[in-house]
């Protein structure tokens with residue numbers, strides 16, 4: 411089985427590649443990634459020497475490069491993780507989100523139509539459903555919840571989802587989509603809540619929390635997400651959307667306090683900063699469909715997952731210190747000032 415994994419030098423894509431090469435030693439995995447600020451080749455160091463792994467530095471928006479890769483590799487499947495993924499950056503500059511997340515998805519699917527494919531899988535997000543009110547804990551996103559996006563990021567992901575479903579209906583492309591809640595774990599870029607707080611706390615820097623920190627996210631350990639995608643591409647029904655989430659809703663401020671506690675750092679490091687524009691209040695996934703159809707259940711409890719994640723950041727300081735000492739510094743100062 412030949413699988414092109416796009417965006418594999420990023421957070422979830424790299425974890426997915428590790429999962430697949432370990433579980434299916436006879437599969438060939440080709441990572442297609444153009445290495446934006448969020449992609450790191452060093453992340454893929456553990457598999458670079460694996461003869462069943464190939465890294466190709468190209469953009470999913472480059473039609474010629476994508477077609478060439480299909481001609482060379484004859485993939486059976488494509489799993490598309492490649493995306494601009496940070497909501498705050500999409501508020502600053504939506505254009506690159508539209509190009510990569512929408513046009514790039516179309517280019518990949520055009521290649522799948524042209525050369526044939528057994529499965530095209532789109533890695534999407536629960537953010538396409540918009541948000542839920544804090545005072546209605548009885549409400550959850552199902553696959554039938556209408557799309558109702560808030561940010562340029564979620565709008566671009568929702569647009570891509572609609573295109574994927576249209577390519578299935580119009581051209582009969584064998585597609586599937588997963589919409590997952592917030593992930594955490596190793597190799598998470600330090601601009602996102604959990605790794606940002608771990609990195610800042612370890613450096614005794616202020617911990618910038620949006621608004622009052624009341625926003626609720628449904629956190630899932632990254633390996634559980636990777637197992638869900640593995641199940642969907644092998645056993646999930648074509649043309650279907652599967653929600654993936656662990657019923658693990660937590661307020662941002664509580665996450666930050668847990669990180670302080672685990673690291674023995676004072677909560678006085680917490681600094682409340684101006685809220686994100688259009689900030690969604692609550693995400694909560696109903697994962698009944700993937701559980702009933704494919705038997706998927708999350709395996710890592712948050713209490714264990716956050717300990718493993720913190721330990722990973724302690725053991726891999728060089729990985730994230732290199733990132734935060736580079737160009738990222740300018741972005742950080744723009745967002746949070748000289749904190």
Ligand SMILES: NC(=O)c1ccc[n+]([C@@H]2O[C@H](COP(=O)([O-])OP(=O)(O)OC[C@H]3O[C@@H](n4cnc5c(N)ncnc54)[C@H](O)[C@@H]3O)[C@@H](O)[C@H]2O)c1
Pocket residue numbers: 416417418419420421422423442443444445446447448449450468469470471490491492493494495496510514533534535536567589590591592593594599
């Ligand atoms: N992180 C989450 O909590 C989460 C939750 C649900 C869904 N998702 C989705 O999962 C996918 C992966 O998210 P992530 O957090 O790993 O993102 P990430 O930002 O860590 O990684 C994205 C990767 O895509 C690559 N990339 C960007 N533009 C590209 C292009 N034009 N061509 C080729 N490669 C390109 C980057 O270099 C990077 O390696 C995204 O599609 C995201 O929308 C993420």
